[in-house]
Amino acid sequence: MEKRKEKHLSIKKEKDQILDQHYWDLRWKNNLIGWDLGCASPPITAYMREYSNRNAAILIAGCGNAYEAVYLLENKFTNITLIDIAPNAIEQLNEKFKGNPFVQIICADFFKHQGQYDLLIEQTFFCAIVPNRRQEYVEKVSSLLKPGGRLIGVLFDEILNRIGPPFGGDLQTYQSLFSAYFDIKRMQKCFNSIGPREGKEIFINLEKR
Numbered sequence: 001m002e003k004r005k006e007k008h009l010s011i012k013k014e015k016d017q018i019l020d021q022h023y024w025d026l027r028w029k030n031n032l033i034g035w036d037l038g039c040a041s042p043p044i045t046a047y048m049r050e051y052s053n054r055n056a057a058i059l060i061a062g063c064g065n066a067y068e069a070v071y072l073l074e075n076k077f078t079n080i081t082l083i084d085i086a087p088n089a090i091e092q093l094n095e096k097f098k099g100n101p102f103v104q105i106i107c108a109d110f111f112k113h114q115g116q117y118d119l120l121i122e123q124t125f126f127c128a129i130v131p132n133r134r135q136e137y138v139e140k141v142s143s144l145l146k147p148g149g150r151l152i153g154v155l156f157d158e159i160l161n162r163i164g165p166p167f168g169g170d171l172q173t174y175q176s177l178f179s180a181y182f183d184i185k186r187m188q189k190c191f192n193s194i195g196p197r198e199g200k201e202i203f204i205n206l207e208k209r
Contacts, residue, residue: 019128021086024084024085024089027086028089033064036065038067039194040068041067041154041193043153043190043201044153044154045071047203051119054076054077055077055078055079056119057081057118057119058072058080058081058120059081059115059120059121060121061110061120062083062085063082063083063089063093064084065092066096066097068121069103073102077102081103081105081117082103082105083105083107084106086107090106093105110125110140111133111136111140114144117144117145117149118145118149119145119152120145120150120152120153121152121153122153127156127164128166131169138178138180142208145208148207151178151204152204153204154193154203157199178204181208183207186205187202187205188202189202189203
């Protein structure tokens with residue numbers, strides 16, 4: 001009985017923890033970054049390979065190690081903004097992109113960020129946000145995009161039966177959530193995910209209304 005009580009208290013504590021700057025910075029400090037692919041996401045690089053405007057203003061929120069930014073630079077994109085809330089992550093990014101005039105690095109809360117972008121790339125940021133802030137995320141992305149701007153990237157295609165982050169979802173949930181602010185150009189299972197995520201990702205291409 002006592003063990004069951006302890007387990008209940010542990011779960012409650014994890015549910016109640018605040019996913020704030022301190023939480024994420026501690027994860028980075030202790031290298032607890034299980035979401036890190038170690039490379040740019042193949043569904044995203046496949047899309048960007050065909051994206052013709054190399055001068056587009058691009059935002060990668062919750063960018064982490066920003067492998068997608070490395071890919072963009074290698075492919076001549078010239079206007080990349082990276083934002084992350086964790087100072088330890090930002091410190092690494094500043095070293096990685098030191099002296100690069102095509103990358104702006106910002107340590108800040110995404111929900112307080114101001115700017116206008118042609119494209120926002122989503123890769124394991126949405127799934128790190130508590131579900132009761134998802135509507136706020138959609139509205140914020142819409143406000144950051146120029147008319148006709150797009151949100152592209154990957155979302156988890158599974159309901160995760162454990163305490164997050166990450167927090168999962170499914171196609172129906174995402175369609176309902178995004179359709180009020182975006183025209184859904186594409187929202188379907190990825191065919192080119194990396195092995196560990198095969199069958200577990202949805203690619204999104206959403207145009208701001």
